Amino acid sequence: MIKRFIHKLPIGQKIVALIVTVSMFSILIAIGGLSINEFREIDRRMTQEVTVISDVLATNITAAIVFDDKDAAQELLNALKAKIAVEYARVESADKVLFAHYGKENLANKDTVNEMSYYTIETPLYVNQRRVGNLILVFNNAQMSESIRVYLTVVVAVIFISLVFSFLLSVWVQRRFAAPIIELAAMAEDITKTGDYTIRTTAKTSGEIKLLQDLFNDMLAKTNDRELALEALVSKRTQELETLNKQLENQAHYDSLTMLPNRALYEDRLQQSIAHAARDGSRVALFFIDLDKFKIVNDTLGHAAGDELLCQVSRRLEKQCRQMDTVARIGGDEFTMLFMLDDELNDVNEIARRIVELFQIPFDIMDEPLLMTMSVGVSIYPTHGYDFDVLKVKADNAMYQAKQAGRNQFLISQT
Amino acid sequence: MSRYQHLVLALFFFLSFSQSANAAQVHEREYRIKAAFIANFIRYTHWKNTPQNSFRFCNIDNRVAGIFKQELEQETWFGLHSEFKLVTNTKALPCDILFVDKLSEQQWRELLSKEQSKGLLIVSETRGSSQSFSHINFFFSDNKLRFEINPQRLQSSDLSMSASLLRLARITASKEGNL
Numbered sequence: 264m265i266k267r268f269i270h271k272l273p274i275g276q277k278i279v280a281l282i283v284t285v286s287m288f289s290i291l292i293a294i295g296g297l298s299i300n301e302f303r304e305i306d307r308r309m310t311q312e313v314t315v316i317s318d319v320l321a322t323n324i325t326a327a328i329v330f331d332d333k334d335a336a337q338e339l340l341n342a343l344k345a346k347i348a349v350e351y352a353r354v355e356s357a358d359k360v361l362f363a364h365y366g367k368e369n370l371a372n373k374d375t376v377n378e379m380s381y382y383t384i385e386t387p388l389y390v391n392q393r394r395v396g397n398l399i400l401v402f403n404n405a406q407m408s409e410s411i412r413v414y415l416t417v418v419v420a421v422i423f424i425s426l427v428f429s430f431l432l433s434v435w436v437q438r439r440f441a442a443p444i445i446e447l448a449a450m451a452e453d454i455t456k457t458g459d460y461t462i463r464t465t466a467k468t469s470g471e472i473k474l475l476q477d478l479f480n481d482m483l484a485k486t487n488d489r490e491l492a493l494e495a496l497v498s499k500r501t502q503e504l505e506t507l508n509k510q511l512e513n514q515a516h517y518d519s520l521t522m523l524p525n526r527a528l529y530e531d532r533l534q535q536s537i538a539h540a541a542r543d544g545s546r547v548a549l550f551f552i553d554l555d556k557f558k559i560v561n562d563t564l565g566h567a568a569g570d571e572l573l574c575q576v577s578r579r580l581e582k583q584c585r586q587m588d589t590v591a592r593i594g595g596d597e598f599t600m601l602f603m604l605d606d607e608l609n610d611v612n613e614i615a616r617r618i619v620e621l622f623q624i625p626f627d628i629m630d631e632p633l634l635m636t637m638s639v640g641v642s643i644y645p646t647h648g649y650d651f652d653v654l655k656v657k658a659d660n661a662m663y664q665a666k667q668a669g670r671n672q673f674l675i676s677q678t
Numbered sequence: 679m680s681r682y683q684h685l686v687l688a689l690f691f692f693l694s695f696s697q698s699a700n701a702a703q704v705h706e707r708e709y710r711i712k713a714a715f716i717a718n719f720i721r722y723t724h725w726k727n728t729p730q731n732s733f734r735f736c737n738i739d740n741r742v743a744g745i746f747k748q749e750l751e752q753e754t755w756f757g758l759h760s761e762f763k764l765v766t767n768t769k770a771l772p773c774d775i776l777f778v779d780k781l782s783e784q785q786w787r788e789l790l791s792k793e794q795s796k797g798l799l800i801v802s803e804t805r806g807s808s809q810s811f812s813h814i815n816f817f818f819s820d821n822k823l824r825f826e827i828n829p830q831r832l833q834s835s836d837l838s839m840s841a842s843l844l845r846l847a848r849i850t851a852s853k854e855g856n857l
Contacts, residue, residue, distance in 0.1 A: 326842035329718040335846045390721055
């Protein structure tokens with residue numbers, strides 16, 4: 264759980280947590296060691312002091328015992344008043360008979376002493392290896408407790424100051440080292456979102472962080488260059504594709520010789536025109552045009568001349584169309600024209616006559632004038648039918664009838 | 679003599695006898711205590727020239743010597759066995775310690791030269807003795823046996839004494855011309 268929590272922390276907080284934790288552990292370990300040493304030292308000092316008092320007193324008390332001088336013994340014990348730590352003193356003979364005592368008599372009871380956490384030291388009194396008595400001193404631990412209390416106060420203060428210091432240090436380290444990394448991360452995120460590779464990091468750093476920063480900026484510069492190159496390449500490729508698409512579309516919908524819409528596009532537009540006319544109740548005129556004796560041109564003047572003628576015919580027919588009208592080459596020397604009839608243009612006879620007249624002027628084929636006529640069949644939506652195929656058939660039939668009737672004329676479907 | 683007179687006489691003799699017997703008992707007890715004290719004096723005293731083969735304990739009075747010997751025969755000082763000597767004149771010296779009883783003091787005060795008292799711890803029991811003759815002198819205070827020590831005399835006799843013992847003693851000083 265702690266591991267997961269730490270993993271979720273940002274790097275800055277991780278650094279702070281790491282430094283504070285390491286510092287805290289180090290301080291606690293150091294203070295633990297020092298405390299053990301200090302407690303032992305306090306205990307040692309206390310024991311030493313007590314032992315010195317006891318030894319000094321024992322030498323004099325021994326003499327008092329051997330000379331049975333209770334007054335002198337009592338006088339010696341009374342001198343312990345100067346030693347605040349000594350709460351009770353007792354001198355007894357070798358057979359445990361009280362010789363002299365000093366202080367709180369309730370401490371004469373060993374159980375009381377133990378319960379009250381007093382410190383007792385018993386010194387046997389010898390003369391020439393003969394035990395003549397005992398000196399029992401009872402000390403209170405107040406002095407030791409006070410020393411420990413002062414020590415612990417200092418320890419707590421040191422821990423607190425150390426923690427504050429380590430926290431400030433970690434914040435400084437975090438700002439010094441993590442901030443540039445955080446900035447790099449934020450910048451990388453920003454670049455990912457915006458795709459702007461022109462952004463650069465500018466934080467003042469040194470060492471490995473600066474190297475990382477420089478490499479990152481360098482990488483961004485290279486990425487930006489590559490991005491630009493890629494964009495240019497993609498743009499070029501797109502343009503090429505568009506051109507190809509356009510060519511394909513042209514090939515699919517336009518006649519490669521005359522650049523007029525081909526049969527497919529013509530049929531599509533015818534259907535659209537019929538649908539449009541059906542919606543607003545207008546009419547559509549369908550013209551089927553076939554050049555008269557075009558084969559002779561090919562045979563006599565060659566295919567190039569034939570092609571040139573087809574191109575010039577296309578241009579002349581185009582001039583008769585408005586934006587909304589269509590002229591298409593549907594094969595060989597066959598053309599179709601679609602006219603959306605409206606208030607401006609509604610006289611089909613007039614349109615047909617004008618088209619036929621277009622051919623009264625000779626064409627200039629290979630610097631030679633060439634007169635070419637045509638036969639035109641017309642069907643009208645909805646007059647001659649509602650169906651696309653029906654209208655085509657009727658226009659086609661009318662065109663044949665016009666050819667049979669002597670060519671160079673137009674005929675509006677009669678059926 | 680009447681019967682009454684005989685009875686009074688008998689009572690007088692009985693009381694006299696019991697009194698003297700009691701006095702002798704008290705006397706012996708006193709010297710036993712003094713023997714114990716002296717044994718401890720030796721422990722707290724330092725001889726410049728440490729006794730070599732045995733510790734020589736000298737007495738003048740035969741009876742006191744007997745008590746002391748009885749009390750201290752088993753004692754050892756400085757790892758040496760004690761040797762009890764009864765001395766009647768200075769020819770019997772040298773000794774390491776000499777107990778001078780009340781009756782003998784005047785005689786020995788005259789006999790003992792300054793040179794002879796070098797390295798000899800003299801213990802007496804006569805009032806004022808430590809000021810002019812002995813190093814340690816017994817006295818009674820509140821029915822308790824006490825002692826006084828003359829450090830000056832100790833020093834002049836090449837002896838020294840533990841502060842612990844000095845602390846228990848009444849310290850005396852030599853009279854002029856009596857070091």
